[in-house]
Amino acid sequence: MENKDLLLISDYLAGDLSEAARQAFEARMDREPELVAALRRQQAQQDVVRAIDRARQKEALKALLQDRPAPVRRLTPAPLMRWAALAAAAAVALLVWIAWPQNPALSPQQMALGYMEAYPMEAERGEAPSQLSAWDSVALHYGQGDYVKAMPGLRALHQAAPDDARYRLYLAECLMQTGTYAEAIPLLEQIPAQNLYHDAVQWRLALCYLLDEKPDKAAPLLEEIRSSKHFRKLQADTLLRRMK
Amino acid sequence: MTFKSAQELREQISQGDERGLTYVFEQSHRYCVRGLVKNTGCDTEDAEDLFMDALLVFRENILSGKLEKLSNLQSYMYGICLNLWRSLTRARTRWEKEQNEVERQLWLILGQEEDPWGGDDGEYVRRQIRTVTAALEKLGETCRKLLTYVYIEERPHREISQLLGLASAEVVKVTRHRCFQQWVKHIETTDVPSNGK
Numbered sequence: 550m551e552n553k554d555l556l557l558i559s560d561y562l563a564g565d566l567s568e569a570a571r572q573a574f575e576a577r578m579d580r581e582p583e584l585v586a587a588l589r590r591q592q593a594q595q596d597v598v599r600a601i602d603r604a605r606q607k608e609a610l611k612a613l614l615q616d617r618p619a620p621v622r623r624l625t626p627a628p629l630m631r632w633a634a635l636a637a638a639a640a641v642a643l644l645v646w647i648a649w650p651q652n653p654a655l656s657p658q659q660m661a662l663g664y665m666e667a668y669p670m671e672a673e674r675g676e677a678p679s680q681l682s683a684w685d686s687v688a689l690h691y692g693q694g695d696y697v698k699a700m701p702g703l704r705a706l707h708q709a710a711p712d713d714a715r716y717r718l719y720l721a722e723c724l725m726q727t728g729t730y731a732e733a734i735p736l737l738e739q740i741p742a743q744n745l746y747h748d749a750v751q752w753r754l755a756l757c758y759l760l761d762e763k764p765d766k767a768a769p770l771l772e773e774i775r776s777s778k779h780f781r782k783l784q785a786d787t788l789l790r791r792m793k
Numbered sequence: 794m795t796f797k798s799a800q801e802l803r804e805q806i807s808q809g810d811e812r813g814l815t816y817v818f819e820q821s822h823r824y825c826v827r828g829l830v831k832n833t834g835c836d837t838e839d840a841e842d843l844f845m846d847a848l849l850v851f852r853e854n855i856l857s858g859k860l861e862k863l864s865n866l867q868s869y870m871y872g873i874c875l876n877l878w879r880s881l882t883r884a885r886t887r888w889e890k891e892q893n894e895v896e897r898q899l900w901l902i903l904g905q906e907e908d909p910w911g912g913d914d915g916e917y918v919r920r921q922i923r924t925v926t927a928a929l930e931k932l933g934e935t936c937r938k939l940l941t942y943v944y945i946e947e948r949p950h951r952e953i954s955q956l957l958g959l960a961s962a963e964v965v966k967v968t969r970h971r972c973f974q975q976w977v978k979h980i981e982t983t984d985v986p987s988n989g990k
Contacts, residue, residue, distance in 0.1 A: 559973040597925040599945050600898035603849045669935045669957050692933045746960045780955040
Protein backbone atom coordinates (compact mmCIF):
# COMPACT_ATOMS: atom_id res chain seq x y z
CA MET A 550 0.00 0.00 0.00
CA GLU A 551 1.34 3.42 -0.95
CA ASN A 552 2.17 5.83 1.84
CA LYS A 553 -0.25 8.49 0.57
CA ASP A 554 -3.11 5.98 0.67
CA LEU A 555 -2.17 5.05 4.21
CA LEU A 556 -2.37 8.71 5.26
CA LEU A 557 -5.65 9.05 3.38
CA ILE A 558 -7.08 6.15 5.41
CA SER A 559 -5.75 7.81 8.57
CA ASP A 560 -7.53 11.08 7.66
CA TYR A 561 -10.72 9.25 6.67
CA LEU A 562 -10.90 7.41 9.99
CA ALA A 563 -10.13 10.63 11.89
CA GLY A 564 -13.00 12.38 10.06
CA ASP A 565 -10.45 14.87 8.82
CA LEU A 566 -11.25 14.89 5.08
CA SER A 567 -13.16 17.65 3.32
CA GLU A 568 -16.55 16.65 1.88
CA ALA A 569 -15.12 16.47 -1.67
CA ALA A 570 -12.09 14.43 -0.57
CA ARG A 571 -14.29 12.05 1.40
CA GLN A 572 -16.55 11.46 -1.61
CA ALA A 573 -13.54 10.86 -3.86
CA PHE A 574 -12.13 8.38 -1.34
CA GLU A 575 -15.44 6.49 -1.12
CA ALA A 576 -15.70 6.41 -4.93
CA ARG A 577 -12.24 4.83 -5.07
CA MET A 578 -13.39 2.17 -2.62
CA ASP A 579 -15.98 1.00 -5.17
CA ARG A 580 -13.18 0.28 -7.64
CA GLU A 581 -10.26 -0.77 -5.42
CA PRO A 582 -10.88 -3.81 -3.20
CA GLU A 583 -7.36 -3.59 -1.71
CA LEU A 584 -8.20 -0.13 -0.38
CA VAL A 585 -11.36 -1.51 1.23
CA ALA A 586 -9.37 -4.38 2.75
CA ALA A 587 -6.78 -1.97 4.19
CA LEU A 588 -9.53 0.20 5.66
CA ARG A 589 -11.28 -2.81 7.21
CA ARG A 590 -7.99 -3.93 8.76
CA GLN A 591 -7.54 -0.51 10.33
CA GLN A 592 -11.12 -0.46 11.60
CA ALA A 593 -10.68 -3.90 13.17
CA GLN A 594 -7.47 -2.78 14.87
CA GLN A 595 -9.27 0.34 16.04
CA ASP A 596 -11.94 -1.86 17.64
CA VAL A 597 -9.22 -3.67 19.58
CA VAL A 598 -7.50 -0.44 20.64
CA ARG A 599 -10.88 0.84 21.83
CA ALA A 600 -11.41 -2.36 23.84
CA ILE A 601 -7.96 -2.07 25.43
CA ASP A 602 -8.59 1.59 26.24
CA ARG A 603 -11.99 0.84 27.75
CA ALA A 604 -10.55 -1.94 29.92
CA ARG A 605 -7.96 0.52 31.25
CA GLN A 606 -10.57 3.24 31.80
CA LYS A 607 -12.85 0.79 33.56
CA GLU A 608 -10.18 -0.08 36.09
CA ALA A 609 -9.66 3.63 36.83
CA LEU A 610 -13.40 4.18 37.05
CA LYS A 611 -13.84 1.33 39.52
CA ALA A 612 -11.10 2.80 41.70
CA LEU A 613 -12.78 6.21 41.55
CA LEU A 614 -16.24 4.94 42.36
CA GLN A 615 -15.45 2.20 44.85
CA ASP A 616 -16.34 4.40 47.82
CA ARG A 617 -19.52 5.66 46.21
CA PRO A 618 -22.84 4.77 47.70
CA ALA A 619 -24.42 1.53 47.77
CA PRO A 620 -24.94 -1.08 45.17
CA VAL A 621 -28.69 -1.67 45.08
CA ARG A 622 -28.56 -4.89 47.02
CA ARG A 623 -27.15 -3.17 50.10
CA LEU A 624 -29.67 -2.23 52.77
CA THR A 625 -30.43 1.50 52.95
CA PRO A 626 -30.26 2.97 56.48
CA ALA A 627 -33.38 4.56 57.87
CA PRO A 628 -33.66 8.26 56.91
CA LEU A 629 -33.27 9.52 60.49
CA MET A 630 -30.12 7.45 61.04
CA ARG A 631 -28.71 8.67 57.72
CA TRP A 632 -29.26 12.33 58.66
CA ALA A 633 -27.72 11.78 62.10
CA ALA A 634 -24.63 10.18 60.51
CA LEU A 635 -24.34 13.03 58.00
CA ALA A 636 -24.62 15.66 60.73
CA ALA A 637 -21.95 13.92 62.82
CA ALA A 638 -19.61 13.68 59.79
CA ALA A 639 -20.13 17.36 58.96
CA ALA A 640 -19.35 18.37 62.56
CA VAL A 641 -16.12 16.34 62.55
CA ALA A 642 -15.10 17.80 59.16
CA LEU A 643 -15.70 21.34 60.43
CA LEU A 644 -13.61 20.74 63.54
CA VAL A 645 -10.75 19.27 61.52
CA TRP A 646 -10.86 22.18 59.09
CA ILE A 647 -10.73 24.75 61.90
CA ALA A 648 -7.97 22.99 63.82
CA TRP A 649 -5.77 22.00 60.84
CA PRO A 650 -2.67 24.19 60.34
CA GLN A 651 -2.83 26.01 56.99
CA ASN A 652 -0.09 25.22 54.45
CA PRO A 653 2.24 28.13 53.82
CA ALA A 654 1.65 29.59 50.36
CA LEU A 655 3.93 28.36 47.59
CA SER A 656 6.35 30.88 46.11
CA PRO A 657 5.99 31.76 42.38
CA GLN A 658 9.22 29.79 41.74
CA GLN A 659 7.81 26.69 43.44
CA MET A 660 4.64 27.06 41.40
CA ALA A 661 6.65 27.48 38.18
CA LEU A 662 8.49 24.23 38.96
CA GLY A 663 5.13 22.54 39.38
CA TYR A 664 4.00 23.83 35.99
CA MET A 665 7.06 22.51 34.16
CA GLU A 666 6.02 19.78 31.76
CA ALA A 667 8.35 18.53 29.04
CA TYR A 668 7.32 19.51 25.52
CA PRO A 669 6.02 16.28 23.94
CA MET A 670 8.19 14.56 21.38
CA GLU A 671 6.34 15.00 18.11
CA ALA A 672 7.10 11.47 16.97
CA GLU A 673 8.59 8.66 18.96
CA ARG A 674 10.41 5.60 17.72
CA GLY A 675 10.69 2.12 19.10
CA GLU A 676 13.75 0.85 17.20
CA ALA A 677 17.08 -0.20 18.73
CA PRO A 678 19.46 2.81 19.20
CA SER A 679 22.07 1.33 16.82
CA GLN A 680 19.72 1.70 13.83
CA LEU A 681 18.70 5.29 14.48
CA SER A 682 19.52 8.61 12.84
CA ALA A 683 20.82 11.46 15.04
CA TRP A 684 17.34 12.93 15.52
CA ASP A 685 15.73 9.53 16.15
CA SER A 686 18.30 8.80 18.82
CA VAL A 687 17.60 12.16 20.49
CA ALA A 688 13.86 11.47 20.26
CA LEU A 689 14.29 8.06 21.85
CA HIS A 690 16.18 9.38 24.90
CA TYR A 691 13.93 12.42 25.19
CA GLY A 692 10.81 10.30 24.97
CA GLN A 693 12.14 8.19 27.84
CA GLY A 694 12.71 11.31 29.94
CA ASP A 695 16.51 10.92 29.78
CA TYR A 696 17.32 14.58 29.06
CA VAL A 697 21.01 14.26 29.94
CA LYS A 698 21.50 11.60 27.24
CA ALA A 699 19.40 13.55 24.72
CA MET A 700 21.43 16.74 25.18
CA PRO A 701 24.73 15.97 23.33
CA GLY A 702 22.82 14.91 20.20
CA LEU A 703 20.66 18.01 20.39
CA ARG A 704 23.69 20.27 20.84
CA ALA A 705 25.26 18.76 17.70
CA LEU A 706 22.04 19.17 15.71
CA HIS A 707 21.66 22.76 16.94
CA GLN A 708 25.26 23.56 15.99
CA ALA A 709 24.73 22.17 12.48
CA ALA A 710 21.45 24.07 11.98
CA PRO A 711 21.39 27.01 14.42
CA ASP A 712 18.21 28.50 12.89
CA ASP A 713 16.13 25.35 13.28
CA ALA A 714 13.51 26.27 15.90
CA ARG A 715 12.73 22.64 16.71
CA TYR A 716 16.31 21.83 17.78
CA ARG A 717 16.45 25.06 19.81
CA LEU A 718 13.19 24.32 21.61
CA TYR A 719 14.07 20.73 22.50
CA LEU A 720 17.59 21.70 23.62
CA ALA A 721 16.13 24.47 25.78
CA GLU A 722 13.62 22.00 27.20
CA CYS A 723 16.42 19.57 28.15
CA LEU A 724 18.32 22.41 29.83
CA MET A 725 15.20 23.43 31.74
CA GLN A 726 14.49 19.88 32.81
CA THR A 727 18.02 19.61 34.16
CA GLY A 728 17.79 22.95 35.98
CA THR A 729 20.08 25.03 33.66
CA TYR A 730 17.66 27.91 33.16
CA ALA A 731 20.28 30.59 32.41
CA GLU A 732 21.51 28.62 29.40
CA ALA A 733 17.98 27.85 28.18
CA ILE A 734 16.94 31.55 28.17
CA PRO A 735 19.05 32.80 25.18
CA LEU A 736 18.05 29.75 23.14
CA LEU A 737 14.36 30.50 23.68
CA GLU A 738 14.78 34.26 23.24
CA GLN A 739 16.21 33.78 19.77
CA ILE A 740 13.30 31.73 18.39
CA PRO A 741 11.35 34.11 16.13
CA ALA A 742 7.90 35.18 17.37
CA GLN A 743 6.09 34.02 14.22
CA ASN A 744 7.27 30.47 14.75
CA LEU A 745 4.98 27.44 14.91
CA TYR A 746 6.17 26.83 18.47
CA HIS A 747 5.43 30.37 19.61
CA ASP A 748 3.03 29.51 22.45
CA ALA A 749 5.28 26.79 23.83
CA VAL A 750 8.35 29.09 23.65
CA GLN A 751 6.57 32.02 25.30
CA TRP A 752 5.40 29.91 28.26
CA ARG A 753 8.79 28.26 28.77
CA LEU A 754 10.61 31.58 28.59
CA ALA A 755 8.34 33.01 31.30
CA LEU A 756 9.02 29.98 33.53
CA CYS A 757 12.77 30.23 32.89
CA TYR A 758 12.82 33.91 33.86
CA LEU A 759 10.97 33.13 37.05
CA LEU A 760 13.20 30.21 37.96
CA ASP A 761 16.32 32.23 37.12
CA GLU A 762 15.08 34.91 39.53
CA LYS A 763 14.20 37.50 36.89
CA PRO A 764 10.55 38.16 37.81
CA ASP A 765 10.62 41.60 36.15
CA LYS A 766 11.22 39.89 32.80
CA ALA A 767 8.69 37.11 33.48
CA ALA A 768 5.82 39.46 34.36
CA PRO A 769 5.23 41.11 30.93
CA LEU A 770 5.35 37.72 29.23
CA LEU A 771 2.85 36.27 31.69
CA GLU A 772 0.62 39.34 31.19
CA GLU A 773 0.69 38.71 27.44
CA ILE A 774 -0.19 35.03 27.94
CA ARG A 775 -2.99 35.89 30.36
CA SER A 776 -4.62 38.35 27.96
CA SER A 777 -4.40 36.04 24.91
CA LYS A 778 -6.03 32.74 23.97
CA HIS A 779 -2.95 30.88 25.16
CA PHE A 780 -3.80 27.49 26.69
CA ARG A 781 -1.70 28.41 29.76
CA LYS A 782 -3.63 31.62 30.46
CA LEU A 783 -5.11 30.30 33.74
CA GLN A 784 -1.71 29.27 35.05
CA ALA A 785 -0.23 32.62 33.95
CA ASP A 786 -2.97 34.40 35.88
CA THR A 787 -2.28 32.30 39.00
CA LEU A 788 1.46 33.05 38.79
CA LEU A 789 0.88 36.78 38.33
CA ARG A 790 -1.45 36.94 41.32
CA ARG A 791 1.07 35.03 43.43
CA MET A 792 3.88 37.39 42.34
CA LYS A 793 2.05 40.44 43.68
CA MET B 794 -27.20 18.09 43.76
CA THR B 795 -27.73 20.62 40.97
CA PHE B 796 -28.63 19.59 37.41
CA LYS B 797 -25.71 19.43 34.98
CA SER B 798 -26.11 20.02 31.24
CA ALA B 799 -24.39 17.88 28.58
CA GLN B 800 -22.05 20.79 27.91
CA GLU B 801 -21.08 21.11 31.55
CA LEU B 802 -20.49 17.36 31.80
CA ARG B 803 -18.39 17.44 28.64
CA GLU B 804 -16.20 20.21 30.02
CA GLN B 805 -15.62 18.33 33.26
CA ILE B 806 -15.03 14.95 31.65
CA SER B 807 -12.73 16.31 28.91
CA GLN B 808 -10.57 17.98 31.57
CA GLY B 809 -10.38 14.79 33.62
CA ASP B 810 -12.52 16.34 36.39
CA GLU B 811 -13.85 13.37 38.38
CA ARG B 812 -17.06 15.19 39.30
CA GLY B 813 -18.48 14.66 35.80
CA LEU B 814 -18.63 10.86 35.83
CA THR B 815 -19.33 10.77 39.56
CA TYR B 816 -22.43 12.86 38.90
CA VAL B 817 -23.61 10.49 36.13
CA PHE B 818 -23.00 7.54 38.45
CA GLU B 819 -24.96 9.06 41.31
CA GLN B 820 -27.86 10.09 39.11
CA SER B 821 -28.36 6.86 37.20
CA HIS B 822 -26.68 3.92 38.94
CA ARG B 823 -29.58 2.69 41.03
CA TYR B 824 -32.14 3.19 38.25
CA CYS B 825 -30.10 1.28 35.65
CA VAL B 826 -29.02 -1.62 37.84
CA ARG B 827 -32.53 -2.20 39.12
CA GLY B 828 -33.92 -1.96 35.57
CA LEU B 829 -31.40 -4.45 34.21
CA VAL B 830 -32.07 -6.98 36.97
CA LYS B 831 -35.81 -6.64 36.56
CA ASN B 832 -36.06 -6.57 32.76
CA THR B 833 -33.24 -8.80 31.50
CA GLY B 834 -32.98 -11.36 34.26
CA CYS B 835 -29.24 -10.84 34.76
CA ASP B 836 -27.94 -10.96 38.32
CA THR B 837 -26.90 -7.87 40.31
CA GLU B 838 -23.19 -8.45 39.77
CA ASP B 839 -23.60 -8.59 35.96
CA ALA B 840 -25.85 -5.53 36.08
CA GLU B 841 -23.24 -3.58 38.10
CA ASP B 842 -20.57 -4.57 35.56
CA LEU B 843 -22.75 -3.55 32.61
CA PHE B 844 -23.45 -0.21 34.25
CA MET B 845 -19.71 0.48 34.49
CA ASP B 846 -19.39 -0.41 30.78
CA ALA B 847 -22.24 2.00 30.04
CA LEU B 848 -20.38 4.78 31.87
CA LEU B 849 -17.42 4.22 29.52
CA VAL B 850 -19.67 4.46 26.47
CA PHE B 851 -21.23 7.62 27.91
CA ARG B 852 -17.75 9.10 28.37
CA GLU B 853 -16.81 8.35 24.74
CA ASN B 854 -20.10 9.73 23.39
CA ILE B 855 -19.79 12.96 25.28
CA LEU B 856 -16.11 13.48 24.42
CA SER B 857 -16.70 12.91 20.71
CA GLY B 858 -19.64 15.33 20.63
CA LYS B 859 -22.10 12.58 19.64
CA LEU B 860 -24.09 13.52 22.72
CA GLU B 861 -24.92 17.21 22.54
CA LYS B 862 -28.20 17.44 24.43
CA LEU B 863 -29.36 15.44 27.38
CA SER B 864 -33.02 15.56 28.29
CA ASN B 865 -33.13 12.58 30.64
CA LEU B 866 -29.86 11.20 31.94
CA GLN B 867 -31.37 8.08 33.53
CA SER B 868 -33.20 7.03 30.35
CA TYR B 869 -30.14 7.70 28.23
CA MET B 870 -27.92 5.61 30.49
CA TYR B 871 -30.48 2.82 30.70
CA GLY B 872 -30.68 2.73 26.88
CA ILE B 873 -26.91 2.26 26.70
CA CYS B 874 -27.10 -0.48 29.36
CA LEU B 875 -29.74 -2.40 27.41
CA ASN B 876 -27.80 -2.16 24.13
CA LEU B 877 -24.69 -3.42 25.86
CA TRP B 878 -26.55 -6.32 27.44
CA ARG B 879 -27.86 -7.35 23.99
CA SER B 880 -24.37 -7.04 22.45
CA LEU B 881 -22.77 -9.13 25.17
CA THR B 882 -25.42 -11.82 24.92
CA ARG B 883 -25.01 -11.98 21.14
CA ALA B 884 -21.20 -12.07 21.31
CA ARG B 885 -21.14 -14.75 24.02
CA THR B 886 -23.39 -16.94 21.90
CA ARG B 887 -20.87 -16.66 19.11
CA TRP B 888 -17.46 -16.69 20.85
CA GLU B 889 -18.22 -18.15 24.29
CA LYS B 890 -17.67 -16.32 27.56
CA GLU B 891 -14.85 -13.78 27.58
CA GLN B 892 -11.59 -14.68 29.31
CA ASN B 893 -10.53 -11.20 30.48
CA GLU B 894 -11.63 -7.55 30.56
CA VAL B 895 -10.19 -6.62 27.14
CA GLU B 896 -12.08 -9.51 25.54
CA ARG B 897 -15.23 -8.44 27.35
CA GLN B 898 -14.91 -4.92 25.96
CA LEU B 899 -14.25 -6.27 22.46
CA TRP B 900 -17.27 -8.57 22.70
CA LEU B 901 -19.35 -5.50 23.64
CA ILE B 902 -18.05 -3.57 20.63
CA LEU B 903 -18.29 -6.41 18.08
CA GLY B 904 -21.65 -7.55 19.40
CA GLN B 905 -23.11 -4.31 18.02
CA GLU B 906 -21.88 -4.97 14.47
CA GLU B 907 -23.95 -6.86 11.93
CA ASP B 908 -21.12 -8.96 10.58
CA PRO B 909 -18.18 -8.39 12.87
CA TRP B 910 -14.88 -8.83 11.06
CA GLY B 911 -16.49 -10.90 8.32
CA GLY B 912 -17.27 -14.01 10.32
CA ASP B 913 -13.90 -14.62 11.96
CA ASP B 914 -13.60 -17.20 14.70
CA GLY B 915 -12.72 -16.63 18.35
CA GLU B 916 -9.07 -17.66 17.97
CA TYR B 917 -8.56 -15.09 15.19
CA VAL B 918 -10.13 -12.37 17.35
CA ARG B 919 -7.91 -13.32 20.30
CA ARG B 920 -4.83 -13.27 18.06
CA GLN B 921 -5.75 -9.75 16.94
CA ILE B 922 -5.90 -8.67 20.58
CA ARG B 923 -2.41 -10.04 21.20
CA THR B 924 -1.00 -8.38 18.05
CA VAL B 925 -2.50 -4.98 18.80
CA THR B 926 -1.45 -5.14 22.47
CA ALA B 927 2.15 -5.95 21.44
CA ALA B 928 2.17 -3.16 18.82
CA LEU B 929 0.80 -0.63 21.32
CA GLU B 930 3.63 -1.46 23.71
CA LYS B 931 6.16 -0.52 21.00
CA LEU B 932 4.52 2.84 20.39
CA GLY B 933 5.75 5.84 22.43
CA GLU B 934 3.56 7.42 25.10
CA THR B 935 2.75 10.56 23.08
CA CYS B 936 1.73 8.56 20.01
CA ARG B 937 -0.37 6.20 22.10
CA LYS B 938 -2.19 9.10 23.74
CA LEU B 939 -2.60 10.97 20.47
CA LEU B 940 -4.05 8.00 18.57
CA THR B 941 -6.46 7.35 21.44
CA TYR B 942 -7.58 10.98 21.52
CA VAL B 943 -8.10 11.04 17.72
CA TYR B 944 -9.53 7.63 16.86
CA ILE B 945 -11.13 6.42 20.07
CA GLU B 946 -12.29 9.53 21.90
CA GLU B 947 -12.60 11.53 18.65
CA ARG B 948 -11.66 14.77 20.36
CA PRO B 949 -11.17 17.91 18.22
CA HIS B 950 -7.57 18.57 17.09
CA ARG B 951 -7.54 21.94 18.87
CA GLU B 952 -8.36 20.25 22.19
CA ILE B 953 -5.73 17.56 21.57
CA SER B 954 -3.08 20.20 20.95
CA GLN B 955 -3.87 21.66 24.38
CA LEU B 956 -3.94 18.28 26.13
CA LEU B 957 -0.58 17.28 24.70
CA GLY B 958 0.90 20.79 24.82
CA LEU B 959 1.48 20.78 21.04
CA ALA B 960 1.77 24.10 19.23
CA SER B 961 -1.38 23.90 17.11
CA ALA B 962 -4.02 21.72 15.50
CA GLU B 963 -1.78 21.55 12.41
CA VAL B 964 1.06 20.09 14.49
CA VAL B 965 -1.41 17.51 15.82
CA LYS B 966 -2.21 16.48 12.26
CA VAL B 967 1.44 16.17 11.24
CA THR B 968 2.22 14.20 14.40
CA ARG B 969 -0.83 12.02 13.86
CA HIS B 970 0.42 11.08 10.39
CA ARG B 971 3.84 10.13 11.77
CA CYS B 972 2.28 8.14 14.61
CA PHE B 973 -0.11 6.37 12.25
CA GLN B 974 2.77 5.32 9.98
CA GLN B 975 4.66 3.97 13.00
CA TRP B 976 1.54 2.18 14.14
CA VAL B 977 1.09 0.42 10.78
CA LYS B 978 4.76 -0.52 10.73
CA HIS B 979 4.60 -1.97 14.26
CA ILE B 980 1.51 -3.99 13.39
CA GLU B 981 3.18 -5.36 10.24
CA THR B 982 6.34 -6.37 12.08
CA THR B 983 4.62 -7.80 15.15
CA ASP B 984 4.31 -11.53 15.05
CA VAL B 985 2.56 -13.27 17.91
CA PRO B 986 2.32 -17.05 18.21
CA SER B 987 -1.15 -18.35 17.43
CA ASN B 988 -1.64 -19.99 20.85
CA GLY B 989 -0.46 -16.90 22.70
CA LYS B 990 2.53 -18.66 24.29
